[in-house]
Amino acid sequence: MASRITFIGAGNMASAIIGGMIDNGFPPAAITATSPSDAFLAPVHERYGIHTSTDNAAAVSQADVVVLAVKPQVMREVCEGLRDVVQRRRPLVISVAAGLDAESLERWLGGDLAVVRCMPNTPSLVGAGAAGLFANDRVSKEQRRVATELLEAVGLVEWVEEEALLDAVTAVSGSGPAYFFLMLEAMEEAGVSLGLPAETARRLAMQTALGAAKMAQQSDKTPAELKRNVMSPGGTTERAIEHLEGANLRRIMREALDACASRAREMSDELGER
Template sequence: MASQVTFIGAGNMASAIFGGMIDNGYPATAITATSPDAERLTALAAERGIHTTDDNAAAVAEADVVVLAVKPQIMREVCEGLRDAVQARRPLIVSVAAGLTAETLDTWLGGDLAVVRCMPNTPSLVGAGASGLYANARVSDAQRELATTLLEAVGIVEWVDDEALLEAVTAVSGSGPAYFFLVFEALEEAGVRLGLPAATARRLALQTGLGAATMAQRSEHDPAQLRRNVMSPGGTTERAIHSLEDGGLRELFADATEACAARAREMAAELGESTPNR
């Protein structure tokens, strides 16, 4: 029998995860989603065949896994409303909210719970996500496998043993899609300056990014070697790469990811001290 999974929140990320689960064969009847938006719940029930409700506590009462998928700013209020139901059921807690530590979530939910923190990214919405996961000491091997199953429905999963490393995950993959979107923007603009129509430059840039990522995933070589394979001595690519290196590209990425990780630490401190909205 499939584990009963309840999603607290039915927004884009929650919908991507349970949608991927269903597409991969997970029974829709074992999934419940909650939301204050009645129209949203009606649509999800019709489209996906899942159970829906606006009663968070009732949805948790029979859950083996509770996925917290609400905004970090309202998480404390939501958790405190779930505390009694969670303590009675003691399900695995999986949080996809940024910036809230496992200890903070555990405290808000009454304590002594198995908690998995997940840092997904937006390509999860198209089944091409990259998620970093961390489990506290109360999470069993079976629960780790279950959390892996949930998140592999929308992409790849990497576990980290130190919760602080989720800040690095945020810097590399959580925020990473925006870095690549910026590269695509820059390549399109550069192509236009060189005379290409904007639509042509965009299609070429996007397909080149997709092709490069696909090659890197499938190749036995690391990205450095793949780069060298494209760089003929004295050729066009070599000159372009030297220009990027001389412009400090690596240092820019190092600075950007450190700034991202620092902000993640700040947010964790701010959110951990927050009080529920009244």
């Protein structure tokens, strides 16, 4: 991995990546995180032993990689404030902000830069994330390797070769945890209606989701095959699956993901001011 990395922003996602990097052996002394507030930075410094600063430009001036981890609504102002130092330093720029295309980020930073867009998700906070990455034409093979290593510190990394596909990544994995939380919520409520205590229903639903995901990851079978393996002809699981299929669960999910991807495209246009 590159020798010096600066995180512009020190919120939850930046902290998760920093923690994963350190757990994977990256030296804290080579990491800097910035925030407008010293009070906000103090816990980050104490927890990880990294450098912290309220001066974005100074922190970037020695960086090989700059991770933009601020809210999309303030990204343009932050990037324009870094333009001069970024043009001098020429680091790899990685953005973990949703809804901002690489062209806008590069333009705000002065142009002609290696930019990687990353769409992570919230399970990155517990080291079980899934991230889609896109690189513009100026990103080298080595820089791709660096970006992969950095994001693999908190989970799975998948590259897409067309930036528009990040909207699909947003629909599947970026927003995806909420779909499963909704399923857990619904299963808990159903369990309660069948007589289980709420805590019992919640723990059973959560462990079942965890177990199903682990089985799917570790098996060479498709989800469809694994589903069939649970279903005995005329049995309880078959009855439940028939009900879900009859209620058009597949259509509901497809329409939900379509709506999510459509909103991601709208946000990119709005935030990029294109």
